[in-house]
Each structure stands twice: as structure tokens, then as C-alpha cells.
Amino acid sequence: MVSADTKVTVAFVVVAFLLWLLAQRFTDSSWVLFGLLLGVGVVVPTLVNEVRSR
Numbered sequence: 001m002v003s004a005d006t007k008v009t010v011a012f013v014v015v016a017f018l019l020w021l022l023a024q025r026f027t028d029s030s031w032v033l034f035g036l037l038l039g040v041g042v043v044v045p046t047l048v049n050e051v052r053s054r
Contacts, residue, residue: 016041
């Protein structure tokens with residue numbers, strides 16, 4: 001069975017990917033696109049999972 005933390009992470013990775021695709025229409029900056037993927041796909045779900053575990 002898949003844990004709740006994994007479900008949260010997968011959901012944010014999917015959202016990050018969709019935002020990355022959308023952001024490509026507005027910017028060509030690879031730093032912005034990389035920051036979006038890293039921030040929404042890794043940092044935010046980590047913070048959400050840490051808060052949920054308390």
C-alpha cells in the first residue's frame with residue numbers, strides 16, 4: 001500500500017510538471033523553470049509532509 005507521504009509527493013510532482021509546462025509559455029529562463037520544478041516538486045511536499053507528521 002502506498003503511504004500518505006508518497007501520495008502527497010506524487011501529487012505535488014504532477015502539479016509541478018503542469019506548472020512547468022505552463023511557465024514555458026511565459027519564460028525561457030531555465031533558472032525559473034528549474035526553480036519551479038524544484039520548489040513545487042520537492043521543497044513544498046517535504047514541508048507539507050513534515051507539518052503533517054507533527
